[in-house]
């Protein structure tokens with residue numbers, strides 16, 4: 001196996017309006033063969049634009065893109081989308097309404113500028129893709145005769161059937177209701193991994209990115225703030241923004257006194273110097289609640305999430321702390337509680 005990345009982006013810049021600033025700001029990244037890379041970030045951070053630059057629908061003002069070792073875009077020239085060996089899956093499925101499932105999938109295989117396939121290859125690859133996405137028996141249906149989840153399976157099959165170098169997925173699950181979304185999330189990963197397809201998956205859903213992708217790039221204002229495997233982002237976020245986006249943790253103001261952070265919920269050893277004040281990240285699952293009538297911390301709310309409860313406890317200052325705990329250990333709303341946090345689980349971030 002070659003170590004050469006399948007896709008390389010080098011300092012990509014994209015701006016639509018000179019006054020509005022850069023939408024994609026010097027983004028560099030690499031994708032290895034068979035890898036699923038997530039692009040995660042809040043609305044407007046530039047995820048879709050970056051994906052469209054890779055697809056060839058937008059031209060970057062600066063930077064360079066190589067696909068399979070071939071230059072496909074720089075500030076002066078671009079290879080058109082149809083000449084890039086890339087498959088796309090969109091949020092709205094973008095199926096042809098007048099074509100059956102089988103014909104929608106075969107369409108990508110009959111494109112003149114793509115790889116050439118014989119009629120018998122088209123038939124075989126179409127059927128393989130249909131089987132892969134679990135739509136056997138529905139070959140002759142039309143898109144309006146399918147559920148949203150089934151339509152997105154067709155779109156996925158259509159993108160994968162020609163065996164492109166990479167496929168780009170732009171919020172492919174966002175239009176589906178939650179049950180279908182959760183099921184299809186696992187399916188998308190299985191399908192991409194079974195076919196060893198390299199992919200970039202754009203989403204604003206942190207759980208979705210973590211569940212599907214091998215690595216995730218967290219974007220903010222056109223830049224990749226941190227990129228790495230989900231576990232690394234969760235356990236070692238490099239900035240308050242990443243921590244907030246990935247972990248949905250609590251952030252408590254803290255003051256440094258004699259090498260310790262003093263907060264409203266306790267005192268923690270200060271490991272790294274970040275200033276005399278900081279915000280201390282405390283993950284919801286690292287907070288333990290214990291009923292204590294002498295405490296001034298009160299449980300305001302409790303939500304049942306299945307295997308666990310999410311508690312909202314209010315500190316004397318009025319600040320809320322969220323905690324997750326196993327649902328067999330119930331504490332009713334209105335109870336007074338003591339909070340315990342393992343000092344090894346907290347991280348200090350400088351105040352912006």
Ligand SMILES: Nc1ncnc2c1ncn2[C@@H]1O[C@H](COP(=O)(O)OP(=O)(O)OP(=O)(O)O)[C@@H](O)[C@H]1O
Pocket residue numbers: 016017023041042043044045046047048049050204
């Ligand atoms: N064709 C365009 N012309 C002008 N501005 C654009 C164009 N396309 C995108 N933008 C702007 O670029 C910024 C980034 O948009 P983009 O769609 O890439 O964000 P996103 O992270 O994908 O957001 P979302 O999750 O809401 O889809 C936004 O401010 C958007 O208004």
